[in-house]
Amino acid sequence: MGSSGSVQSSEHVRSCLDHLARLTATGVSSDWTRRRGLEAVARHLGADHVRVTDRHGRVRVATPGTESWPAEARWGLPGVRPEQFLFVATAERIPCVAGGTLGDLGVRSVLHLPVCDRGVSLGALDAAWCHRVERWDDEDGPLVRNVARLLLLDDT
Helix, strand or coil, X not given: CCHHHHHHHHHHHHHHHHHHHXXXXXXXXXXXXXXXXXXXXXXXXXXXXXXEEECCCCEEEECCCCCCCCCCCCCCCCCCCCCCCEEECCCCCCECCCCCECHHHCCCEEEEEEEEECCEEXXXXXXXXXXXXXXXXXXXXXXXXXXXXXXXXXXX
């Protein structure tokens, strides 16, 4: 994505973030608003699938196609602390809930972003790409985590 597309995408995510923040502050929200926020994040990341799960692993909002993803929020890899992210460039062999692998679903790379509020874990945002993504530098992490945080706070 060129810098112009990235700037437009960042502005769109920030716009959704502002909108979600206003709705959360007023206590007014909807499934449509949550889906729109998640779709903005997916578009910003260039991800094919995105989901937000609470700290108990329950899916709160997700793009279609995430139903068979692993139940373990950290892709079955232990030791991920809330302040870190987990990125797997070659995720094809990660097992799915109903059998098979993420590769069988066409997923090549995955990202797990823990989401906290005031030092307390709220849950996580997981993203997946159907093409291989070579690296994640967490440059977009703070913005994306803020949207996920509002999605999780809105649902409490």
